[in-house]
Amino acid sequence: MAKWALVSVFDKRGVAEFCRRLVEAGYGILSTGGTAKHLEENGLAVTRVEDYTGFPEMLDGRVKTLHPRIHGGLLGIRDNPAHEASMAEHQIDPIDVVVVNLYPFEATIARPGVTFEEAVEMIDIGGPSMLRAAAKNHRFCAPVVDPDDYPWVADALSRPSGLSDRERLRLAQKVFAVTARYDQLITSYLSEHLVTEGWPETLNISVVHRQALRYGENPHQAAHFYADIDPSPASIAAAQQLQGKELSFNNIQDADAALNMLRAFDDLGRAAVVAVKHMNPCGIGLGDTLDDAFARAYESDPVSIFGGIIACNRPLDGPLAERLAGMFLEIIIAPAFTDAARAELARKKNVRLLTVDMKEPQWRPGDKVYRRVSGGLLVQEVDRAVAADWQVVTRRQPTDEERTALAFAWRVVKFVKSNAIVLATAEGTTGIGAGQMNRVGAAKIAIEQAGPRAAASVLASDAFFPMRDTVDAAAAAGIKAIIQPGGSIKDADSIAAADEHGIAMVFTGERHFLH
Template sequence: MNKRALISVSNKENIVPFAKGLTDLGYEVISTGGTLQLLQEAGVDAINVDQITGFPEILDGRVKTLHPNVHGGLLAKRDNRAHENQLKENKIDPIDLVIVNLYPFKETLAKTGVSDEEIVENIDIGGPTMLRAAAKNFQHVTVIVDPTDYDDVLQALQEDRLSLAKRHQLAAKVFRHTAHYDAMIARYFTEQTEEAYPETYTVTYEKVQTLRYGENPHQDAAFYKEAQATPLSLASANQLHGKELSYNNIQDANAALEIVAEYDAPAVVAVKHMNPCGIGLADQISTAFERAYAADPVSIFGGIIACNREVDKQTAEQLSELFLEIVMAPSFTEDALHTLTQKKNIRLLTVSMSKDGKIHNQLKSVKGGALVQNSDQGNVTAEQLTCPTKRQPTEQERADLLFAWKAVKHVKSNAIVLAKDKQTIGIGAGQMNRVGAAAIAIEQAASKANGAVLASDAFFPMPDTVEAAAKAGITAIIQPGGSKRDQDSIEACNAHDIAMVFTNMRHFKH
């Protein structure tokens, strides 16, 4: 009896030469719908699946391969006498090779203006069922879900060396593929039903690249992206120049993008070790860079730069004077690219600054599990601030306070940010106590602290941070408020003529 191959593919890339190669090897080809039509028009001797099921395709194609004559042929163990006898009794012939890829659910989701009905109709039922059946029986059946495997499998069949290990590998790819497919469907339905934290949490990612190493050279790593990546994300970036990104590059670049997205005015953010070392706002991107650089000209060395406006020639010339790992922007002028590509080791990336307005979940692994939360989109406007001190902030102080508040949100806790004139001038990150973070920020700012504002990511449990700020010449403070000892800090501010505002929102970042 000739071997049989069942072919039913949505992605028809290279399927015709593969099918011809199979018929040349004596395979009987069974197919369905559009795939069958394509193969027959190309001269491939293929038969319709209804010739082996004895049952027509029904329900607009929803049912065509869900039949014992298909699944019996896929699931029967060829070395099991009882299975062989049952196939003969029921006049079922084995199927030796399955080539299936699925309805384009992911592509349908991405279409503009797509209806729920169209999305649901692109949920494949028969395809995953055949794939899973064939993969389960990989000891006897070869299953292919990825067109890139056609050539290798065909050559192995031609040379009679298709091993059990290869069939096992192909089966593993099938189960990864169907799990990925089902995870996308599960996410779609979960979002439709607005279940924030369901009883099981399934995520799926697509591999972008294997990285040279992880956080340290002795660690392996890879970069994966969401199936539907958001525009303002590193997963959607386009690299124009430079060597591939490292694990730490990706972490830092992601942090830089999250920060620069906070600001509507032209902004430049410099990041080191996932903390901002300088943030500058201005009317022009070149001036914004000057302010970000001046905020900390030491730490920016070897850092990551994110700009929320096109990089022009003037800005590029400023950037080219520094050693930088990455520069990201929505675009670069031709002159800017010419200037920056002279530097061999710099990586240049374009990233859309369009925000999709969605609240995205953050996933953090812990040993044996994961923590899931929605991303910190919280912010406040000037009207939402409350002022418990005798002195109100001036209009300039209020603008700097809101600027600093957006910055401190992205600094590792405990966090303090000093700012003046749309520029960070001192950042204290990741300290075990708040006054320690303030001391680092004040020391960095030095004389610039006089007349500056201070932002704290969480409330003051005691007035020591206010006292330190007063000694440095800080004139206004923004903090969440809510401590049992708020009054102590309020009185300290009043004693030093410092204006303090409460946000009633904290920004811990662990």
């Protein structure tokens, strides 16, 4: 009997060269429609599926491989005498390799303005059916769904021993991972058309194993890192590590937090540096150069930056690298490092250098934030809100300089764990109070950290003031402008306190809790 490879792909990347190697290894090529034409144009002899089955493609190509001669060849167990007899009786040849990838449903639904009918037409039927059949029968039929696997599969099939049992299992597992994600995308898309809010009734999440971690948040907790199948190039999952120890669980969390904070200043067109410790900013600075921005971030809290993470939105050069090399840091993130910076930081062999593509959006449309709780999952939209409709609620109006500083402080405070208070100038943070059980406590920490600089700073609060004590504390420190959401039943008390102290206070109408 012939040794067949069935090839039917939407993504034709590398398939002609792969099939050429299959032919050299003794396989005949069965193929369909556009794939057959592509292979023939590349000089390969192809047997068309309709010629093999005796049944034409029909219904605009919806039916072409759904035939007993195809699926019998995929599913027949070669060491089962009853299967062998049945296949021989019905002239079914065994199919030894299936090379299939799927209609681009995900890319289709991501297109602006795509119609429901267009999306449904991109739901593949024959492809998943063939792949799942081959994956089920992987002992005899090798399923190849990923073009990146073509080279090593071709090498293995060229060996006298062929694919090993483990290699076949690896291919089968990948098929079910791909089809599971495919079904998940379809399920979510159809569910969105059943609910007015656009939230699916069933949520399926597919991620792939990226690496085993030394441990989790603590040494007694085992941990692994899983990433989206196609992460944004601007995400921490797509970061490239240039040097340093392997990233830990806490490193990844902190690096992601630093990147989130840094990207909040993209639209300002200025150099920005973020210093992070335990997922909270300990300093954020802006400047005309990275040196200026780093100086302001460092001055915010030169103690907490020890053992922290630095993220920069410009390529990092030698002079700043020399300064960073003199500090104990866990990670430095930048879009690039100059040769001089690499040479300087190579002296600190344990510090991890990460590059991230900061030209791309970090979050994609529809991205959600997930938080596991016992027995379930909390899902929410990404906090992209930027206050646009400020309301000055005090007699005193903020000056132009204070408005700029308030806007900066408001960008920062949403990245600080609640209860959160941020003191800042227009160029950088001066004091940060994070994660306190009461708001005035957070204010006192931020004011103490700022010291004499508090009098030249504005104050931002992630949520409203339940009483006037925070305003009184700000006034005692010499602060003259405050930004907060408003919305407390005691707003009048805070406004009165601000008026008594000559403080300008702005309500944003939206809060930024970060629990």
